[in-house]
Amino acid sequence: MRITGLAALIWCALSLPGWSFEIEEVKRFGMDNADVQLKVLSTADLSVFEPYIIAFQLKNQRIAVDYTVASSTEVMKAIFDEQIQFDLVISSAMDLQTKLANDGFLSDHNSEATRRLPPWARWRDQVIAFTQEPAVIVLSKKAFAGLPIPESRSELIALLREHPERFKGRVGTYDIRTSGLGYLFATQDSRNSESFWPLMEVFGRLDVQLYCCSGAMIDDLISGRLSIAYNVLGSYAERRVAAADNIAIVTPADVTSVMLRTAVIPKNANEPVLAGQFIDFLIDGDLGPETGIGLPRIGISQKTSDAAIRPIRLGPELLVFLDRLRRQNFLANWAGSVEQAIGQ
Amino acid sequence: MQDNILAASTTSIAEAVRAERNTLGLELPYAALSMLGAISDDRVFYRVAQNGLTLTGYDDLPIDVSDEAEILFKTEAFRSAVIRSATLTRKISVDGRLNDVTVTVAQTREGLGEISARISLIALLVGLGFFVLAVSLSAFATGRTLRPLDVLANAVSRRGPSDLRPVKAEAPTEIVPLVTALNRFIERLETSLTRSEDFIAEAAHRVRTPLATVRAQAEIALRRVERPENKTALRQMIRAVDESSRSAGQLLDHAMVTFRADHMEFDTVDLSALVADTVERLAPLGDLKDISLRLGTMPSNAMLKCDPILIQNALRNIIDNAIKYSPGDSDIDIALTADDAHYTITVRDEGIGFSDMKTSELARRFSRGPNVGEIVGSGLGLTICKEVAIAHGGTLEMKDNPGRGGCVSLVLPH
Structure with a gap:
């Protein structure tokens, strides 16, 4: 009974009044009697983002930060469909953030810090990027014992075709039907790489495991359940590779998409000024010496030295794959490729 | 420029619409929206409708069915913003039935407004700058040009009434003809004055001499006549002659004084x-x-x-x-x-x-x-x-x- 009661309590705490979108974590930073409270809705895992919040609170003692984690599609649901009040929305799904701006859900933020950003790192003064994070392939070194580490998608396809028994059921990627970031990476891959659809075919035959998020994929990779995780956030993998020496990070040599993590201020924000200050803080990324690894900041120039690095550009073109018909077609094709094993 | 890109975008979407078995399919071209993103950070809306029913895009975007195969441009309000839209209608047959497919692509005009506002501001500032520059330059130029004229005017107006020397003020080449004309005029005036003074002097002189003769003759006659009324008449005559003579003398004196005052x-x-x-x-x-x-x-x-x-x-x-x-x-x-x-x-x-x-x-x-x-x-x-x-x-x-x-x-x- 007590356990049931506790579970009910937690459930109540998580599904706050009237919220029908699914949240993964909630944490409140700062005192209950704080002067102001900044409500942040984010796709970034708490462990990744905690250092930022703590560092920001060191500078602003009298504020509390209410940090809610949800998947990018749930974030969209909360802001776009339900218009739940948040002061700041941080998401890796650039396309969904762009749609929020295009459809008039956001207010402007223009400051000395945002003006320092290169033009490609902001759109309409509403979608403001503060990190650039590549999509990488993470491998288990143990699973690849005796095999060459693939450097590109075509090499990976060849390897998987040669050793289907070794990798059957041990390949993981995003379920792009539920993960906004997974959908963004997949659609960009389909634009930029000829190997994307063949790769999905191969994944399908190997009974690919579908995940909600990068963190879970890396967890399973480290635990040995997975041998290959495709389109994982490089920034997350880098943080884990130090602790787990059995994984290798591959930046595909053919095409590597680079996602810009963006922050936006909804129109119905209660504390837009404070939210703006937090965005400026994120741009500067000044975590101080004690607080661990930050996410890769926006550099002065986009990484273009390597032709394979393809930063995803902010702009209305991101709306193309959000088009109802286009999305429907894409998901149908994707499911057709990935789920053939299930179908059989 | 915005119209051209909207037209290109609309056309590329319209061309991507195709018939699939018993329905219409569309793979929205990436370029259709990326080309709009290239010109400005403006918001983009689109709508594809089949016989007036939305196939995909923004349901609330107003559409006009254009019967001709021509692109229809329109500026209107949408979601509290001003948009420019391009609409193109294509006829596509599905299962032997003809369908009107209307493609509308719209973009807000903030970037455009910003650009034109900036251009107007720049034009205004440039115009003002030129105006101020022109006014000050022309004031300066006029001042410089007219200063010799002022000097000349002052020199002439400071002169005494009988100072008829030629004007010698330094003058720029443009007003040298004026000075020359002025000097010629002064010369002619002086000649004319001298001539009239000469004439007066000459006249007075010529009058005075015969008057002396008349007076002498009258004196002689006065001694000869006896009758008192004749004597009175002659005395009056002498007196009148005296006065005339005196006046003539004074005229002569005056002419002389005027002449000598100029050439003392x-x-x-x-x-x-x-x-x-x-x-x-x-x-x-x-x-x-x-x-x-x-x-x-x-x-x-x-x-x-x-x-x-x-x-x-x-x-x-x-x-x-x-x-x-x-x-x-x-x-x-x-x-x-x-x-x-x-x-x-x-x-x-x-x-x-x-x-x-x-x-x-x-x-x-x-x-x-x-x-x-x-x-x-x-x-x-x-x-x-x-x-x-x-x-x-x-x-x-x-x-x-x-x-x-x-x-x-x-x-x-x-």
Whole structure:
């Protein structure tokens, strides 16, 4: 009974009044009697983002930060469909953030810090990027014992075709039907790489495991359940590779998409000024010496030295794959490729 | 430019619509929206409708069905923003039935407005700048150009009434013709003035000589006639001839004074001697009316640099006037005094005075006092005196004596 009661309590705490979108974590930073409270809705895992919040609170003692984690599609649901009040929305799904701006859900933020950003790192003064994070392939070194580490998608396809028994059921990627970031990476891959659809075919035959998020994929990779995780956030993998020496990070040599993590201020924000200050803080990324690894900041120039690095550009073109018909077609094709094993 | 891109975007979407088995399919081209993103950060909306029902895109975006295969452009309000939209209708057959497929692509105009506002602001600032520059430059240029003209105008207006020297002001080449024309005009004016003065002098001279003959003949006739009425007539005639002769003399004097005032011949003379000499010469004229000219005290060494002929002429006119307006058997006192700065020649009579009329008025040409009665005169005498005084930098003063008669003073600076 007590356990049931506790579970009910937690459930109540998580599904706050009237919220029908699914949240993964909630944490409140700062005192209950704080002067102001900044409500942040984010796709970034708490462990990744905690250092930022703590560092920001060191500078602003009298504020509390209410940090809610949800998947990018749930974030969209909360802001776009339900218009739940948040002061700041941080998401890796650039396309969904762009749609929020295009459809008039956001207010402007223009400051000395945002003006320092290169033009490609902001759109309409509403979608403001503060990190650039590549999509990488993470491998288990143990699973690849005796095999060459693939450097590109075509090499990976060849390897998987040669050793289907070794990798059957041990390949993981995003379920792009539920993960906004997974959908963004997949659609960009389909634009930029000829190997994307063949790769999905191969994944399908190997009974690919579908995940909600990068963190879970890396967890399973480290635990040995997975041998290959495709389109994982490089920034997350880098943080884990130090602790787990059995994984290798591959930046595909053919095409590597680079996602810009963006922050936006909804129109119905209660504390837009404070939210703006937090965005400026994120741009500067000044975590101080004690607080661990930050996410890769926006550099002065986009990484273009390597032709394979393809930063995803902010702009209305991101709306193309959000088009109802286009999305429907894409998901149908994707499911057709990935789920053939299930179908059989 | 926005229209062209909207048209290209609309066309590319319309071309991507295709018939699939029993329905319509569309793979929205990436370029259709990325080309709009390339021109500005404006919001983009699109809608694809099949027979007026939304296939995909923004449901609430207004669409117009264009029957022609032409693109329809429109500016309207949408979601509290101003948008520019392009609409294209295509007919596509599905299962043998013709469908109207309407593609609308719209973009807000913030970027455009911002650009045009910035351009207008820049144009305004540039225009203002040019205006200020032009005004100040033209003010400067006009000032510089007209300054010589000002100098010239000042030089001409500062001149005395009888200064007819040619203008020598420095002038830029543009107004040299003006100066030349002015100088020619002055030259002609001077010639004309000289000619008229010459004419007057000549006329007076020619009148005076036969008048002397007429007077002599009249004197002779006066002695011969017996009858008193004839004598009276002849006396009147002689008197008239005298007056005419006097007037002619004064006209001559005036012409001479005017001429000499412009071309003075300075000489250092003893003013006492000059006065004494003049008085001595006019003494007979006084004797005719039993008027005695009494010469007062004289400074011993009254040397003055002047034109003696002019001074003598002026003094003669003053004394002559005094004799004319004095009653018979009276005295006229003539004195010369000197102070630190001036010599003053004073002529005091016991005549009718000036009845407080102002010197400036009396000294005008042909102007005479109100109390002259039947005494004939030309009104030139005091004019001559005043011009002489001015030519020497001095003044002519007239006032009534406390008792009776007038006092005229010719004041000359050393």
